[in-house]
Amino acid sequence: MTETQVQEPQLDDGSLRAEAEGHLRRLVGRDDARLRDDQWVAIEALVRDRRRALVVQRTGWGKSAVYFVATAMLRARGAGPTVIVSPLLALMRNQIAAAERAGIHAATVNSSNLGEWEEIYDRIAAGAVDVLLVSPERLNNPDFRDRALPRLTAATGLVVVDEAHCVSDWGHDFRPDYRRIRTLLAELPSGVPVLATTATANERVTMDVAEQLSVSGDRRLDDVLVLRGDLDRTSLHLAVVPLPTPAARLAWLAENLGGLPGSGIVYCLTVAATEQVAEHLRAHGYEVAAYSGQTAEPDRLAAEEALLTNRVKALVATSALGMGFDKPDLGFVVHLGAPPSPIAYYQQVGRAGRGVERASVVLLPGREDREVWDYFASLAFPAEHLVRRTLEVLGEADGPVSTPMLEPRVDLNRTRLEMMLKVLDVDGAVRRVRGGWVATGQPWVYDEERYERVTATRRVEQRSMLDYVTTPGCRMEHLRRALDDPGAARCGRCDNCGGLSLSTSVVEADAEAARARLMRPGVPVAPRKQWPSGMAALSVDLSGRIPAEEQAAEGRAVANATDLGWGEQVRALFAAETPDGELPTPLKHAIVQVLREWRPEPRPDVVVAMESYSHPLLVEQLASGLATFLGIPFAARLELLDQSPPPSGDAESNSAQRLARVVARYRLDAADAVAGRSVLLIDDRTLTGWTLAVAARHLRLAGATAVHPLVVANG
Incomplete structure (x- = not known):
């Protein structure tokens, strides 16, 4: 009208x-x-x-x-x-x-x-x-x-x-x-x-x-x-509790959660952390639920309703529980790990205290926070050559091209590819239509200077978040200044203003119990069951569902790289500056414990090693040691045919590109040694699952009755 x-x-x-x-x-x-x-x-x-x-x-x-x-x-x-x-x-x-x-x-x-x-x-x-x-x-x-x-x-x-x-x-x-x-x-x-x-x-x-x-x-x-307007939140009482280890932070939470008012949210930086924290709190008698972008929609709705009706003490959540969740009487927000900016932190803690006079807001920062920030910062707008390649593919196509059909031609994972296409759409360079995307032919400029300025702004925000943790001044004033609130002033309510006093110590026995829970090794490694779409465009003759007789069984890793327990050790092991060498003794003990508790069926008859470009000594010695420990032959290797280094940033590539890079990279050196036998397949780590899928296919086609992957790290 x-x-x-x-x-x-x-x-x-x-x-x-x-x-x-x-x-x-x-x-x-x-x-x-x-x-x-x-x-x-x-x-x-x-x-x-x-x-x-x-x-x-x-x-x-x-x-x-x-x-x-x-x-x-x-x-x-x-x-x-x-x-x-x-x-x-x-x-x-x-x-x-x-x-x-x-x-x-x-x-x-x-x-x-x-x-x-x-x-x-x-x-x-x-x-x-x-x-x-x-x-x-x-x-x-x-x-x-x-x-x-x-x-x-x-x-x-x-x-x-x-x-x-x-x-x-x-x-x-x-x-x-x-x-x-x-x-x-x-x-x-x-x-x-x-x-x-x-x-x-x-x-x-x-x-x-x-x-x-x-x-x-x-x-x-x-x-x-x-x-x-004035951005002060008079109901919020802010505090930071610095503790040295993830176990100490988890113990503090278990000791203090019951004393926090009402029900609330415990924010974590990763999906793996939400599961670990929720499990620990449930073991201490708390009604909690994990919540993330990977939680199924019905379960997310049920979890939200449980919090809204106070049937749980807390949801242990990633930032997926953010904008849009409205519970006026939310009594607390706790962060295990800091968000990358005071602005994001203010937005998340703003869930609390809307309809109550007092709410507690607690940050438990960790040394590993910056590693998570750096990972998400690496997912910035793609490099110009990838954008130009996308426009070229769309420009040459006879009609719309779907995102799955773009993946074999543009080396970006689906999330980043879709984000880039949306930006190009808004800029007028492409258009979404029935069946996919088309190029408009309009000129487009890669605004590198602007992307760099945005990146620089993110770094300044990270520095400000670190300053929030260590400031001796008012914490609410710090957040308000980060938001350019001209009325920013001392709140009189935070820990530094004397308005909130929290214990900064934990019972040693509780910290040890938390450490034991976090350091319990063993996480599942799910097998790939479907080949990516469009592999013919990369001259790879694989499509559809992977036949059951060519699949790996569910495997095991010591830990996810993002775990609160073993995560720090496995991240250090696979850091670029760490030289190849024998697996550290604590991780040797961990992998033996994984084997004892896993008990794959059918029981492995032989050990096979994946030859590693980056960690050949580690994999060779690990496979040999496990064969001796289990009393079974170290029977074969999947040899690297291509000794060139894998592309950097491979984890951000899409499935089609990843598979194309590994499908012809390996050769089984002793096929007869695995025929009719169950295989324990050893590799250093799995990022995407495609190397293990290709290895399992080689072994199953050579007659292996089962393939059980075992790696140090997942992710």
């Missing part, structure tokens, strides 16, 4: 505010509720002036009240439905429930309700939907973009961009899909108001987002209302 169709009652500011506060009271269910001054300024700008506004306010301030109240008022004036772009389904579920309380009929279009889309569109056309929530990914779904989006942009009465810091590649949580919002805004009819909201934007990000909201399209700011 265009602006000329809206029937605007003539009201003075007092009457307009009274109307707004009436809607607010229905929304929150309280007769004494009143709008904050900046809430009213934003609502007035949207409803009366039809402006574009950016609201940067702390978590719990009431940003959603602004757009729900504005929606109710605009709908009363004949405007079309509000379109809210939200990042997570959890946020959508919570917001739909909030809207219904105020008599605002909301619906969502996302990947989980494809069958309902047409019915929802019909309800929108009939005026029965006041709010439509969509994920940013929907904005470039071909069906949604080409069929639904034009109808929505022509009819919408208000556009809301939630978690708007994701629009900016300077933000801590930049998402390429969010950049499509600028295209959506450019196509809106004149006079449609726009609201962007976030709790985590420093001055640079605020200006970048405001420029992208500009009506004129030339990144001018005079038509954007920016409301930045």
